[in-house]
Amino acid sequence: MAEAGIQGEGRVARRQRRNRAALIKAAREIMTEKGTEAATMLEIAERADVGAGTIYNYFRSKDELAIAVLEGLMHDLGVSIQAVTDRFEDPAQVYAFGIRTVLDAATGDPRWRQMLRRSEVIADALFRMMGPFAIRDLRQASAAGRFRAEDAELTWRLTCHALIGASLAITEGQLSPAESERIVARLLCMAGLDLASATELAGRPRPPLPGR
Known part of the structure; x- marks a missing residue:
């Protein structure tokens, strides 16, 4: 069409x-x-x-153009994440890898960092651009019994706002980058995991993205 x-x-x-x-x-x-x-x-x-x-x-404005650039970066990141996680056997690890990778991009890439103060706009862009990947991953992990995300779309929407908020806190020095693993574990709890399982999942080794 x-x-x-x-x-x-x-x-x-x-x-x-x-x-x-x-x-x-x-x-x-x-x-x-x-x-x-x-x-x-x-x-x-x-x-x-x-x-x-x-x-x-x-x-x-340049701000509006920068958001369009960031939307493209988000989509490309989703494609790169999928290229890595297609090899994972645990569907929960696919989602965990994705949200940790987004957190790293938001706090490490200057093109993300400079837009974080527009948190509502950026969280909405994240929801739209990476939603097709993340919502699918949430549903697959739930179907496999790894998550208990009854409403995958709502879970992802809430996660987007939490991710951008945590990223802004890290870039402004309110949270240490060393807290990233704990942040991811708490976000995994939103998908229905207990804290111990979420912590183990968040701490698994992560292979590099293509071209990184």
Whole structure:
């Protein structure tokens, strides 16, 4: 259906779609090179080969563009997590690996860190972009008897807000990065595990992501 819609779109719609994708790609490159704060809308527009004023037809502010970049990063992270966890035999470990990896990204990647104060917006983006992966993992672990998440969607939504809140606390020095494993264990308890089982699961060795 989506492909049919793209094939049937008009010339203006195709140009708009290409311009938006080019702006997000350029912003991702520049924000990776020099950080979100140092990036400017002008240089992003120039790299994307889009008029300096035209960029505001797609994004009202650099903050809004940075969120679009972060949404792409979230989706890519979900794909990378799946590439690793497809080898796991324990479905609960799949979910645990995912939330620990998100916590590490949110506290370690400057493109995430600089957006954490927009916690409500970022938590919603996390829910939407990584939800298809996480909700599936929650349901599979529950079906296997490892979790007791009766409402996987609600569990993931609550986990997103807790993850972003904990990440912000770590980046602002209110929590130590050494607390990450305990944070993950508590988040696993939200899926219906007892604390001892959650602690064991959170402490399992984690293989690296592809390309890391």
